Amino acid sequence: MIVMPRARVGAAALLWLAAAALAQAQPAAKEYEPKPYQEGKDVVWLPTPQEVVNKMLDLAKVTARDTVIVLGSGDGRTVITAAKRGARALGIEYNPDMVEYSTRAAAKEGLAGKVRFMKADLFETDFSNATVLTMYLLPDINLKLRPKILGLKPGTRVVSHAFDMGEWKADRTATVEGKTAFLWIVPAKAAGVWQLPQGELTLVQNFQMLTGTLKTGERTVPISGGRLLGERITFSASGAAYRGSVRANSIEGTVKSGATETKWSATRSTTGPAQAPAR
Numbered sequence: 348m349i350v351m352p353r354a355r356v357g358a359a360a361l362l363w364l365a366a367a368a369l370a371q372a373q374p375a376a377k378e379y380e381p382k383p384y385q386e387g388k389d390v391v392w393l394p395t396p397q398e399v400v401n402k403m404l405d406l407a408k409v410t411a412r413d414t415v416i417v418l419g420s421g422d423g424r425t426v427i428t429a430a431k432r433g434a435r436a437l438g439i440e441y442n443p444d445m446v447e448y449s450t451r452a453a454a455k456e457g458l459a460g461k462v463r464f465m466k467a468d469l470f471e472t473d474f475s476n477a478t479v480l481t482m483y484l485l486p487d488i489n490l491k492l493r494p495k496i497l498g499l500k501p502g503t504r505v506v507s508h509a510f511d512m513g514e515w516k517a518d519r520t521a522t523v524e525g526k527t528a529f530l531w532i533v534p535a536k537a538a539g540v541w542q543l544p545q546g547e548l549t550l551v552q553n554f555q556m557l558t559g560t561l562k563t564g565e566r567t568v569p570i571s572g573g574r575l576l577g578e579r580i581t582f583s584a585s586g587a588a589y590r591g592s593v594r595a596n597s598i599e600g601t602v603k604s605g606a607t608e609t610k611w612s613a614t615r616s617t618t619g620p621a622q623a624p625a626r
Contacts, residue, residue: 378451379444381422388441388468392421395483395508400425402523406530407479407504409434416477418469418484418492423449423462425481430462434479438464439472475499483508497554501535501593502577515554518576531555534575535593538619548613552620557582 385392395403403425409415411433417425420438422445429436430453440446449464465472469492474480480496480503482489489512496505497515507529511517517529538552546563550573557573561584573582578592580600589611591600596615601608 379448381445381448387419389488390419390485392442392445393483394422395425396524396526397424397428398523399508399526399528400428402521403481403506403508403528404429404432404479406519406521406528407481407506409479413478414476415479415481416474418474418480418482420449420464421445421483423452423464426462426464427453427456427458429479429481430458431456436462438462439467439469439474440464441466441468470495478503480505481507484510486510486513489513496531497533499533501533501575503533505531505533518555532577535578535580536618537575537580537593537598539615540617540619541598541613542616543611543613550619561585 381392381394383393404415407413409429409432413429413434415426415429415434415436417429417436417438420426420440423438426436426438426449438446438449440449443466446464446466453459453462453464469484469488475498477499480499482492482505484492484507489507489510493512493515496503496512509527511529512531515531518532519530521528521530532555534552534555536552537550537557539550541548541550546561548559548561548570550557550559550570552575555575557570557575557580559570559573559582560567561570568585570582570584574580575593578594580589580591580593580598582589587602587604589600589602591598591611591613598611598613600611602611
């Protein structure tokens with residue numbers, strides 16, 4: 348055993364007491380609070396107003412069956428709102444402080460363990476399991492993400508606050524508090540040549556819009572009103588209205604001419620470009 352002189356013991360005790368007093372005097376570290384217009388990796392941060400969040404999720408018709416992924420989840424409000432509707436919800440955010448802030452906010456709402464936030468780069472993250480994708484990014488970021496989004500499963504709903512996706516026109520828009528929300532439905536890939544029992548259908552695709560021709564025997568007519576909504580295809584030819592569902596290499600549906608409605612089907616024979624050439 349080493350015995351310290353009393354003077355040293357007294358000095359050590361005084362130092363310990365002084366350190367303890369100093370520690371108590373230090374204010375507790377403040378929790379991180381995000382500030383509007385703070386710099387981020389690709390954008391400055393601005394929160395989406397709650398009214399717009401609600402409208403975006405309404406446009407996408409979010410239910411408990413959905414998996415909602417928020418690109419650039421910020422303070423977590425869109426993720427939290429989706430989770431309150433019963434959806435599985437994930438926020439992807441590059442700023443680790445925002446991830447921690449969102450996680451705390453979710454816990455305060457009683458959603459700990461029911462939502463998830465991850466620190467990740469949007470361009471390096473797999474979000475292919477989303478049934479609903481939401482974002483509030485800049486137009487150039489939307490355009491960079493557009494090819495990846497168009498590769499998602501047909502029928503995936505995509506909603507954006509404020510900014511569109513260029514030539515890919517929204518399927519629907521809504522305005523609330525002077526702000527716009529955009530909705531797109533990822534279309535199936537229908538471009539190419541399809542064989543019908545009675546002829547040949549050629550489709551040219553420009554995002555969800557379709558043009559082309561229907562050939563029966565020696566007669567070739569243009570189609571009109573061609574459109575995709577996810578896997579659902581509609582168009583008209585020679586006064587008949589065609590409806591159907593596009594799978595990987597087949598289409599099945601009904602065709603109505605006057606009062607008569609019959610079934611129709613087609614099998615893909617060649618695949619065309621995903622989008623029509625730019626004009």
